[in-house]
Structures are given as C-alpha cells and as structure tokens.
Amino acid sequence: MYKANNLMMKGSGSAAGGLYNKVKIMGEGTITDDLECSLFKTYGSSEASGNVKGGDIEIFGETEVKRNVQANNLKVFGTLSIGETAAIEITKIRGSVDVAGKFTGNKVDLKGSLAVKGDLEAEEFISSGLFEVSGLLNADVIDVKLRFSTSRVQEMGGQTIRVQKKGAFLPFVKNEGFLEAGIIEGDSVFLENTTADVVRGKSVRIGAGCKIKLVEYDEEFKALEGSSVKEHRKMG
Amino acid sequence: MSNELISKKDLLDLTGISYGQLYRWKRKDLIPEEWFIRKSTFTGQETFFPKEKVLERIDKIQSMKETLSLDELAERLSPSSSAMMELSRKELLKRNIVTNVSLELYAKENGTAEEFQFEQLLELFILDKLLSSGDISLDEGRMILQVLQEGRGRLNKSKHELLLIRKLGVTSCLLVAGAENIMVDQGSRVTVMLSVESCIEELKTNL
Numbered sequence: 001m002y003k004a005n006n007l008m009m010k011g012s013g014s015a016a017g018g019l020y021n022k023v024k025i026m027g028e029g030t031i032t033d034d035l036e037c038s039l040f041k042t043y044g045s046s047e048a049s050g051n052v053k054g055g056d057i058e059i060f061g062e063t064e065v066k067r068n069v070q071a072n073n074l075k076v077f078g079t080l081s082i083g084e085t086a087a088i089e090i091t092k093i094r095g096s097v098d099v100a101g102k103f104t105g106n107k108v109d110l111k112g113s114l115a116v117k118g119d120l121e122a123e124e125f126i127s128s129g130l131f132e133v134s135g136l137l138n139a140d141v142i143d144v145k146l147r148f149s150t151s152r153v154q155e156m157g158g159q160t161i162r163v164q165k166k167g168a169f170l171p172f173v174k175n176e177g178f179l180e181a182g183i184i185e186g187d188s189v190f191l192e193n194t195t196a197d198v199v200r201g202k203s204v205r206i207g208a209g210c211k212i213k214l215v216e217y218d219e220e221f222k223a224l225e226g227s228s229v230k231e232h233r234k235m236g
Numbered sequence: 237m238s239n240e241l242i243s244k245k246d247l248l249d250l251t252g253i254s255y256g257q258l259y260r261w262k263r264k265d266l267i268p269e270e271w272f273i274r275k276s277t278f279t280g281q282e283t284f285f286p287k288e289k290v291l292e293r294i295d296k297i298q299s300m301k302e303t304l305s306l307d308e309l310a311e312r313l314s315p316s317s318s319a320m321m322e323l324s325r326k327e328l329l330k331r332n333i334v335t336n337v338s339l340e341l342y343a344k345e346n347g348t349a350e351e352f353q354f355e356q357l358l359e360l361f362i363l364d365k366l367l368s369s370g371d372i373s374l375d376e377g378r379m380i381l382q383v384l385q386e387g388r389g390r391l392n393k394s395k396h397e398l399l400l401i402r403k404l405g406v407t408s409c410l411l412v413a414g415a416e417n418i419m420v421d422q423g424s425r426v427t428v429m430l431s432v433e434s435c436i437e438e439l440k441t442n443l
Binding site for chain 1: 244258259263
C-alpha cells in the first residue's frame with residue numbers, strides 16, 4: 001500500500017478509483033470507482049461512487065460515499081454520508097455522519113450528530129451529541145450525555161448504560177436534551193431525561209426526567225425524584 | 237429440529253448469562269443475527285430465539301471460552317470465516333476426520349493431492365459424512381462432489397442445503413440456497429437433506 005502514488009486534487013477534478021497512498025481533495029473531487037488508500041482527506045467536497053477503504057479518513061468539508069466505508073480511523077468535522085455500511089475501528093464525530101446501513105466499530109466518540117438506519121455495534125459508544133439509530137445500539141459501554149434536542153434509538157443493549165442530562169454550553173439558555181427509546185437492556189442501567197417502553201437490567205436506576213412504562217430488574221431498582229415509572233417487577 | 241422459541245428473559249434466566257455477555261456475543265457474531273427474532277407482545281417488542289439452537293450454542297461458547305478468546309471463538313463458530321486452514325492427507329487420516337474410502341474417491345475425481353484447503357476439506361468432509369452414513373452410493377458421492385465443486389466459493393457466503401432426491405432409481409443432487417420448505421412429488425424421495433452451514437461448523441470443531 002505504501003508504494004502507491006498520492007492523489008491530490010485542487011480546484012475541481014475527477015479520478016478513477018484504485019490504490020493510492022494519500023488522497024487529498026481540496027476543492028471539489030469525484031472518485032468514480034472503489035478506492036483504497038492509507039489516508040483520505042477532504043477539505044472541500046467530494047463524492048465516491050464506490051467503496052472507500054482507508055487507514056485514516058478525515059473529512060473537513062462534505063463527502064458522500066455511495067457504498068461501503070471501511071477504515072481504522074475516521075474523523076469528521078464536516079458532513080459525511082455513507083450509502084451502505086460502515087466498518088470503522090475508531091470514529092470521532094464533530095460534524096455529522098449519516099449511514100444508510102449498519103455501523104460496526106470499536107470506539108465511537110460523538111460530539112456532533114450521527115444517524116444510522118441499521119444497527120450500530122461498538123465496544124464503546126460515548127456521546128454528548130445527537131444520535132438517531134433506527135435499529136439496535138449495541139455496545140459494551142454506552143455513555144450518553146444529553147445536551148440538546150432529542151436523540152432516538154429503537155433498542156439499546158450492553159453491559160453498562162448511562163444516560164445523563166447535561167446543560168447546553170450557553171448559560172441562561174434553558175435547553176435540555178432528551179432520549180427516546182423502545183427497549184433498553186443492560187446489566188447496569190442509569191437513565192435521565194429518557195422516555196422508554198421497557199427497561200430491563202440487573203441493576204436499574206431511573207433518574208429525573210424519565211418516563212418509563214415498565215422496568216424489569218434482577219437485583220436493584222431505584223426510581224429517583226422527578227421520574228415516572230408506571231410499573232416495575234423483580235425478575236427471577 | 238423443533239421450532240420452539242425462548243424469550244430473551246427466559247434465556248438469560250436459564251443460562252445465567254448477563255445482558256452484557258449476550259450483546260457482546262451478538263457483536264462478535266457468536267450468535268447469528270437471524271436467531272434474534274423480534275415479535276410484538278403486550279409489553280411491546282420482545283426478542284425470541286430458536287430454543288434448541290441457541291441453548292446448544294451458548295453451551296458451546298461457555299465450555300470453550302475458558303481456553304479460547306472471543307475472537308478465536310468467533311472464528312470457529314461463524315461459517316463465513318475459514319481462515320488459513322490446511323491439512324495434509326496424512327493428518328486427515330491420522331486424526332480420523334475422514335476415511336480412506338472418501339479420500340480415494342476424492343483423489344479419483346480430482347487427482348491426488350497432499351494438502352487440502354478449507355474448501356476442499358469441506359467437500360471431502362460432506363462426502364465422507366454421507367458415505368459413512370450409508371445413505372448414498374459411490375456414484376452418488378461422485379455426483380455430490382461435482383455439485384459441491386460447482387458451488388465452491390459461494391458455500392460459506394449464505395446458507396446452503398444439500399439435497400439428494402431419488403425417483404425410480406435415478407438420483408438428482410441439488411444445492412439450494414435458503415431452502416426452508418421443499419416439496420417433491422409422490423414418486424420422489426428426499427434421501428439426503430444436509431445443511432452446509434452445520435457441516436462447516438462441525439468440521440471446524442473437528443479441526
């Protein structure tokens with residue numbers, strides 16, 4: 001891979017896919033086929049019609065990939081939309097990312113926004129941004145800080161799940177974040193500002209601002225002040 | 237195999253595993269996606285599993301996870317990964333993975349080889365399994381080999397079923413992807429119905 005040539009586009013250009021070392025697009029660029037490279041960087045806007053496979057991918061502008069993305073490191077400060085699936089070891093999102101299929105990875109660090117139409121699977125999911133997962137959000141550790149707007153997830157599952165509310169950046173602006181979920185399941189679950197149908201876990205603590213229809217727990221259950229839990233059952 | 241389902245709650249109760257473990261195993265593909273069956277119940281959506289299969293799988297994972305890492309386990313259990321597995325002829329016989337009869341038949345069809353790649357091993361394994369069960373004749377074995385070799389490279393991508401149908405003493409061999417229900421006319425008899433996926437799994441545990 002490292003003997004391959006660099007590809008640099010300044011202004012406006014188009015290139016076929018193939019194997020490259022570094023690909024940098026400043027301005028506007030189109031890649032018409034599958035691309036494999038060690039580094040993919042976009043400062044302006046770019047579009048890839050095929051799959052993109054890269055060591056590091058950094059997007060400062062706007063990028064659209066029509067098919068799959070596979071990478072070790074992904075950093076997005078602008079916007080990235082992926083037409084099929086994403087398999088990314090370490091993801092850092094400061095801008096916004098849109099994935100039409102499944103997202104798999106190791107670590108996801110989200111401060112911008114992320115929309116995934118399929119499932120999202122990672123070992124660690126840390127967010128203080130906004131997310132919408134239409135399938136299952138599955139991670140060992142799910143740590144969510146709700147700063148603004150409403151995040152949505154169909155199902156959430158993992159070992160440790162912690163959802164906390166956090167004020168917006170600006171003082172005096174009363175702006176809170178919320179989470180809406182169908183099912184939340186984990187060994188240790190702590191929730192705030194969350195609306196959910198069912199929460200299941202070994203140890204479940206429901207904090208302020210929550211509206212939960214049903215909690216099923218094995219060992220410990222606590223509903224803190226300012227929360228509403230319609231029904232709770234001890235299992236086993 | 238029965239079609240009985242078990243709910244996620246009951247499964248965790250019965251096996252003593254935690255949510256964290258179940259979700260981790262799902263992520264590692266130790267429990268296949270298709271086994272997670274979502275159904276509406278009065279509490280909203282619930283997940284169910286095919287009882288027999290999932291209990292057997294969890295048992296397997298629990299007994300092997302002491303000695304193997306999760307990634308190694310995934311390698312063993314998932315049919316789509318067939319990483320570098322190569323065995324020599326001698327090794328195969330010594331470890332009783334296949335019998336000499338099937339090896340000879342295989343050699344007759346494909347020429348003698350000393351080393352076997354995973355795909356070849358699989359063909360050999362299926363042939364041997366059927367031959368030693370007494371369900372097929374040598375001629376039919378040859379036919380099966382042909383069909384399997386035609387489908388080579390596709391076998392571990394999706395679920396395939398190997399079928400052998402006899403009518404009036406004539407045998408046809410079919411390799412079907414995604415066969416749930418197969419109907420045949422009255423004069424025909426399905427002599428063999430074998431899931432390639434389970435063969436891959438079985439072979440991997442033997443290797």
